Amino acid sequence: MTDAATNMRLKLPITCFILEIILIILFGTLVQYDHETDAKQWHNQSHEDYENDFYFRYPSFQDVHVMIFIGFGFLMTFLQRYGFSSVGFNFLIAAFALQWATLMQGFFHGLHGGKIHIGVESMINADFCTGSVLISFGAVLGKTSPVQLLVMAMFEVTLFAVNEFILLSILGTRDAGGSMTIHTFGAYFGLMVTRVLYRPNLDKSKHRNCSVYHSDLFAMIGTIYLWMFWPSFNSAITAHGDDQHRTAMNTYYSLAACTLSTYGMSALTAHDGKLDMVHIQNAALAGGVAVGTAGEMMLTPFGSMIVGFLAGVISVLGFKYLSPILEDKLKIQDTCGVHNLHGMPGVLGAIVGAVTAALASTDVYGGGLSDVFPDVASGDVTATKQGGIQAASLAVTLGIALLGGLIVGFILKLPIFGAPPDTICFEDSIYWEVSYELIFIRVEFSTSTF
């Protein structure tokens, strides 16, 4: 299975080295420690060590980090012959994206005298942006070369930062857990890319586009880690104190409710009442996506559970009925079903966030209103208007994601990136040295028995 077109001997090293050298040069000229990581600045000020933001956010950061590298990486190992690529390309593009995101987000979110200041909060934001790229990766999984993925990551990170800047800095949108900025953006960007990269003959690789027993168990490692650490994800960059605490708790209950509705819907819709691993691996996570915006608000566990329950229902229905339609009618080949896990639940989360924001009041939030809705607390906007801004932000996000995905899709179509042919998609051995047990077994058999 070696082919000049897909040979990475030069393409991948050149891409990696050029990108990393550019990153290093830009870091050297633009990036500085912030006042909490710089030895001199931290010691110039008067404070206690436990006031350093590291102690408020680093445990959450590490949970998010696990979601990005283990969660996303292993979730995608469900394909029988694509485990190396799932974990390995996830690893590669995430390592690139988090560096590039540091620059792009720093560039947009506030230069300090022409310099980007970084610390644990920027690390979390870089991981968040990376998460969005990995969602898009799920849509094109198995059909792209590592060079294509790096190119996609470069453009997507940039557009992510633009969208995030418009929402958070210009419009004043609240989206701590990223229902819009991360999930909706990543999903619709990826769906548009995979639409542009449509492969009419993909059914020639159909026999590899499914799971086997052990690959599904590996994927469950990813699922469970995403599920467990989602409370940390949604609360990682909310305000200190009650905000982080409340956000984590709302997410915890949303996910629990979502899990029950997912199991129920999976048995209800599946053949012979048997549970479908695809649903469990994915839809059970939709509850985390759907409280990404409203999780920091006074949504209450009760509200979170309703949202989580609905997210699970929608997501399973999407896998069962909508995905086949998207593929047949709209020619969207969505390998991991990111529309069902990130797309629709992300939109749901944006709507829930808009409604919850519109209902905010000092009665409910007290002095905490300024943490969650600073513009409402300061009187700059009414709660209703904040709700409107939230809703408008969803439209902006969808627009940038779809348009960006369209353009980037066409760039990725250039026949220079070593994409696999239709006949060898979902196959590790095209980009990896692989020794399959299968071959070993067959040889063993034919020599020892006959």
Add this chain to the structure above:
Amino acid sequence: MTDAATNMRLKLPITCFILEIILIILFGTLVQYDHETDAKQWHNQSHEDYENDFYFRYPSFQDVHVMIFIGFGFLMTFLQRYGFSSVGFNFLIAAFALQWATLMQGFFHGLHGGKIHIGVESMINADFCTGSVLISFGAVLGKTSPVQLLVMAMFEVTLFAVNEFILLSILGTRDAGGSMTIHTFGAYFGLMVTRVLYRPNLDKSKHRNCSVYHSDLFAMIGTIYLWMFWPSFNSAITAHGDDQHRTAMNTYYSLAACTLSTYGMSALTAHDGKLDMVHIQNAALAGGVAVGTAGEMMLTPFGSMIVGFLAGVISVLGFKYLSPILEDKLKIQDTCGVHNLHGMPGVLGAIVGAVTAALASTDVYGGGLSDVFPDVASGDVTATKQGGIQAASLAVTLGIALLGGLIVGFILKLPIFGAPPDTICFEDSIYWEVSYELIFIRVEFSTSTF
């Protein structure tokens, strides 16, 4: 392998939806943010953000969360054809149990004006209660339908909360890591349930009731996570400061000592001196169970290591000699050997706790006595009496667990829950869509070679 009786098409959705809707209604009417998660209440008081309990307990909570979902879930994947169910049913019943436990524990442990107040501590307690249910799940693993498991969880959580209320609130028992409330309770409850559900013809599924190479490796993921995070488990709800610190450290050394005695005993008792994965996967954890009560006390690392060492010895001996007797003579079919990992070490932990409590004094604990033994510090009881209370609590726990398991076992025997027949136990394909590699290999061979 489809059968009307075990078909989950309607049973599972109905159960999931009814349970979740009840949960949502009860959360809506009964549950409120506590003063550390409520925006208004937190901001009404004067304190620093780092004083929020979130920063004292959330990292421990996440470790406990990993133990519940990855630890228990993967520990049970050792069976060759039951990996989906082990991880998947673990996921389902845990997601249900933690919601139900929030209500039951909140109901018993103090309503505030008729409302249940929740935050990170209640989340840890809910996970703890869930852990107890998962221990019982280990005893009936492979022989129960998901509907049976949800019903079991509903009753067991309720009885757990009753027992916990009697011990902690009425008797004043100390049991931070749950040697009694979690491990002893969960184990003996589950053993009684599996006794009632005794299957005389289970040997018809015998060929599936064993591990294969890869399934044992998956199980080691569970084991190692349980082992590593047990210090967080035992210290998660102890008092702030030295108490959490000391408890974690005692547990760390107990587990290390237990691991050495486990390996020694496994080689000593096993065939040809070869190590047995069952022992390593389970007995090495007994040291964590056995310091569940005394871990927060001034047990010293020295004492912890002795306890851990003994726990490992007892547990391996249990697997080797006692489990076969329990099965043959008492008709207790204990799939995971929870009696050896949670039952006996839990009882040992209760005894160690009683003795350590009886020896407590201001000489040793100083001003810290009120953290560990508030009733002794206040003079309400003597240390000796506290020891007696601890011992009595073990008896109470055993009584409630055995009686509760008996009743719940008979409920689960009702032929309406879709339990698998004796011939198809320990088999994923009865409840899951499964594609086995085995089948693929055979087809491949027969078409390509002949």
Add this chain to the structure above:
Amino acid sequence: MTDAATNMRLKLPITCFILEIILIILFGTLVQYDHETDAKQWHNQSHEDYENDFYFRYPSFQDVHVMIFIGFGFLMTFLQRYGFSSVGFNFLIAAFALQWATLMQGFFHGLHGGKIHIGVESMINADFCTGSVLISFGAVLGKTSPVQLLVMAMFEVTLFAVNEFILLSILGTRDAGGSMTIHTFGAYFGLMVTRVLYRPNLDKSKHRNCSVYHSDLFAMIGTIYLWMFWPSFNSAITAHGDDQHRTAMNTYYSLAACTLSTYGMSALTAHDGKLDMVHIQNAALAGGVAVGTAGEMMLTPFGSMIVGFLAGVISVLGFKYLSPILEDKLKIQDTCGVHNLHGMPGVLGAIVGAVTAALASTDVYGGGLSDVFPDVASGDVTATKQGGIQAASLAVTLGIALLGGLIVGFILKLPIFGAPPDTICFEDSIYWEVSYELIFIRVEFSTSTF
């Protein structure tokens, strides 16, 4: 595959029990709670609970703990028939080493009135020392009995503590993440041991000394966990505040850059441009090793990325070109290639640390200089001299590691420890009860088809 010589029936239990009993006795006579874990002492002093070191370091400790037991354990499961031993022996020797390290490090690093005082910092240090032993384990993987490994651990921990004492306490070396004390020491010690244990006929086990598809996926679990938590590793025992924060961030960027250079180099050097799992699993981690010394310094993300980039390049080149030479010419059979992951990157890290230290100044560090270079801040040595001390420390470490490895290698050569014969290396079934799927599949086939 049973043989009297390798039978562990008595050897392993005797070793485990004697070692653990010695440990327990020594803990009973020598070890005490420190003032942050002791109930009386903590409550005698006036401070807030959040000032307890537990809250500054326990999350990092748990990340390190995961690296030791999951990270190292699963990284070594890449061998097709050695997964039980990789995870299982890793578990055993780590559980022993952390107890023994507590004593040895406590003995050298300061007895308080003849007693060793322990808390979370000593737990981290014990895990660090254990890490060094596990690095050496990687060099001899597959060719040693568990008894040999325990004996090796006992001596290596002792020598580790001696070297650490010379560096940190006598010379005043800075090495928070252990480029020298942990990685360089562990690697060269292990390489010398495996040199002494050279097996001329190891090619008889050659067919087992390679990976299969699933074993490589299990190994990726180890790799990714090591990669993700390395920021916690390097920052776990640095000073509170900006130091922990900065160290974690430097490591984060070093690893990201290292990952890109690793992928680039792997494709560039490998056959047909296909990525080699060995490189991804190992070389991508070299960036963490290489900033082990300088990570806490004002290396800047820019500097960290250059170091990480170089570490990845060196490490892949080592796997590709140097390892075969070491094996053929120097008779060093380095199973896991620890020279490439820990040896050379460790030396690189020491050099980077020396240079960075020599460039330190109050201009850059401000009041933080006393945290990072106390001897420079106090005026005891100049920055240049500190750099010289750092460089000399590398030489000391190499000397003690090589000499120690030589002696311990000869001890391990004694024919009493049950080492496997050359024909059955890299094989679980020599020490473990194993049921292979392979056999099952063959039998199934021959009975059902013919």
